[in-house]
Amino acid sequence: MQQQLNKILTEATADIEKALSSDDIEEIKLKYLSRKGELNSIKKNLKDLSDEDKRIVGALANEVAQNLETSIKEKFDLIYRKELDEKLQTEKIDITLTGKFTPQGKVHPLTSTTNEIVAIFQSLGFSLVQSKNSPEVETEHFNFDMLNFPADHPARDMQDTFYTKVAPNVILRSQTSNAQVREMENNKPPLRVIAPGRVYRSEAVNARKNNFFHQIEGLYVDKEITFADLKGVLNEFIRLYFGSSRVTRFRSSFFPFTEPSAEIDVQCIMCGGKGCRTCSNTGWLEILGAGMVDVNVLKTSGIDPEVYTGFAFGMGVERLTMLKYAIDDIRLFFNNDVRFLKQF
Numbered sequence: 001m002q003q004q005l006n007k008i009l010t011e012a013t014a015d016i017e018k019a020l021s022s023d024d025i026e027e028i029k030l031k032y033l034s035r036k037g038e039l040n041s042i043k044k045n046l047k048d049l050s051d052e053d054k055r056i057v058g059a060l061a062n063e064v065a066q067n068l069e070t071s072i073k074e075k076f077d078l079i080y081r082k083e084l085d086e087k088l089q090t091e092k093i094d095i096t097l098t099g100k101f102t103p104q105g106k107v108h109p110l111t112s113t114t115n116e117i118v119a120i121f122q123s124l125g126f127s128l129v130q131s132k133n134s135p136e137v138e139t140e141h142f143n144f145d146m147l148n149f150p151a152d153h154p155a156r157d158m159q160d161t162f163y164t165k166v167a168p169n170v171i172l173r174s175q176t177s178n179a180q181v182r183e184m185e186n187n188k189p190p191l192r193v194i195a196p197g198r199v200y201r202s203e204a205v206n207a208r209k210n211n212f213f214h215q216i217e218g219l220y221v222d223k224e225i226t227f228a229d230l231k232g233v234l235n236e237f238i239r240l241y242f243g244s245s246r247v248t249r250f251r252s253s254f255f256p257f258t259e260p261s262a263e264i265d266v267q268c269i270m271c272g273g274k275g276c277r278t279c280s281n282t283g284w285l286e287i288l289g290a291g292m293v294d295v296n297v298l299k300t301s302g303i304d305p306e307v308y309t310g311f312a313f314g315m316g317v318e319r320l321t322m323l324k325y326a327i328d329d330i331r332l333f334f335n336n337d338v339r340f341l342k343q344f
């Protein structure tokens, strides 16, 4: 038996020596050290020996087993490292190869115009209204009543409103002017804010009109604010947005919530004022509605008209973008045709 053990040791050592891969090592383990391996079959026969021999042969068997385990582990570590090195070599990634093309998104032209206009007014000292003061789903109360539109007044029809089934009086706002009221109710003057956002009107869609679009509302309330301030701020805005070359005009107008009121037109960029489809043959495009905040509106919003005055304005983002980039159809903004959007 001792001879057998010595033979196993010699053979196994030779096998370990010859092993080239981790698979070989696995095989050696199986052959000599597993439950059905050669060492174990010798251990099984120990029971037939005398106590004295059991001790001697048993000790030797354990020694051989330990011996083999150590050499197997040493050899395995060596092979494993070699195999890992080879794997790292063959699977190396060439980071200098050109990458795959991933298309990059762009800012929508309406968003960039909005950002640009907001930045201009910020440079003039206005700040963004809190979004809670400018909701798109609104009540008639803030969209009309508080803005001095009398109930049943035909002025409500000026802006064909979308009514909802959420509750009677809950509408999609037809103008960002709701932000004026909420701002005045929730804050004390001086107020100097702009409120960009989406508005909805039930209109037949054509090159000039869509049933939703975007406005930017402005409000300035303080002591001693006059129509001269309104003109100064809006002229400065037009100069910064269009450059000084664009011809504009202030035209007297009517809004229930401002008195006096004005509309500001810009000469049509498509026809240079001669008249075309974009300007409905008028030669002018309206870009701004404005006026001094009506005394009634100040009062009902909790501001003392004896102490404070103010002006408000609202402009269409689509129209301002169309004028800047000579776009002749409002529907292009919402078709999401990549060929159009890519140009900006």
Ligand code: PHE
Pocket: 174, 175, 176, 177, 217, 255, 258, 289, 290, 291, 312, 313, 314, 315
């Ligand atoms: N809300 C008006 C509109 O949508 C524009 C406006 C805003 C007019 C503020 C005056 C003051 O037509």
